[in-house]
Amino acid sequence: MSNPVSAVAGPVISLGFGVVRLPVGLLAQVTGNGGNKEWGPSLAVDAVEGGVRQVLGSLLGDPDLARQGHVTDARVQQRTEAAERDEAAQARRGVADERLQQRRERDQQTRRKAREAEQQQHQRLEQEKQQRAQQEREREQQRKQAARRDEQRAQEVADSHAHEARRTRVEAESEAVEAEREAAAAKAEALEVAEAKRSAKNARKR
Numbered sequence: 001m002s003n004p005v006s007a008v009a010g011p012v013i014s015l016g017f018g019v020v021r022l023p024v025g026l027l028a029q030v031t032g033n034g035g036n037k038e039w040g041p042s043l044a045v046d047a048v049e050g051g052v053r054q055v056l057g058s059l060l061g062d063p064d065l066a067r068q069g070h071v072t073d074a075r076v077q078q079r080t081e082a083a084e085r086d087e088a089a090q091a092r093r094g095v096a097d098e099r100l101q102q103r104r105e106r107d108q109q110t111r112r113k114a115r116e117a118e119q120q121q122h123q124r125l126e127q128e129k130q131q132r133a134q135q136e137r138e139r140e141q142q143r144k145q146a147a148r149r150d151e152q153r154a155q156e157v158a159d160s161h162a163h164e165a166r167r168t169r170v171e172a173e174s175e176a177v178e179a180e181r182e183a184a185a186a187k188a189e190a191l192e193v194a195e196a197k198r199s200a201k202n203a204r205k206r
Contacts, residue, residue: 013052037079047076 033039050072057066
């Protein structure tokens with residue numbers, strides 16, 4: 001003869017946990033886990049229901065009810081293991097994504113440093129180029145200044161030589177004029193002496 005309590009225990013448990021699942025289902029919908037059979041709260045409710053069926057089945061001597069509990073518990077265990085595998089896979093994906101992100105950041109940092117190094121190299125080369133150009137302009141300016149100084153000194157030497165030549169020529173011309181004047185004076189004096197002698201000689205003859 002079947003136990004009347006055992007006969008109603010299964011439907012009562014299903015009804016009670018059906019009521020419990022209503023807020024859990026609403027929460028699942030709100031959190032975006034409506035279709036997720038491996039969601040934690042849903043697994044917890046199913047695990048409790050399986051345990052209740054096993055305990056009542058054992059107490060009431062109802063093997064069917066106990067078997068239902070075992071089946072529910074086995075399903076919960078499978079879903080729990082699947083959830084754990086999913087979590088492990090997500091964790092691995094998370095680690096892989098993090099490593100990938102870190103590698104991308106390192107690559108970006110490497111590229112940024114390479115660009116900075118290239119820019120610094122370009123700036124250094126440009127500065128060196130400008131410095132060489134400035135030094136070349138300064139050397140050219142110095143060469144021009146030296147050339148102007150040499151030209152000025154050469155002009156001064158040429159002017160000095162020309163002045164000395166003019167002075168020498170003027171002195172020579174002055175000396176020549178003075179010599180001519182002295183010669184003319186001596187000639188005039190000689191003529192006067194000769195004339196005086198003639199006059200004196202003529203006077204003696206008379």
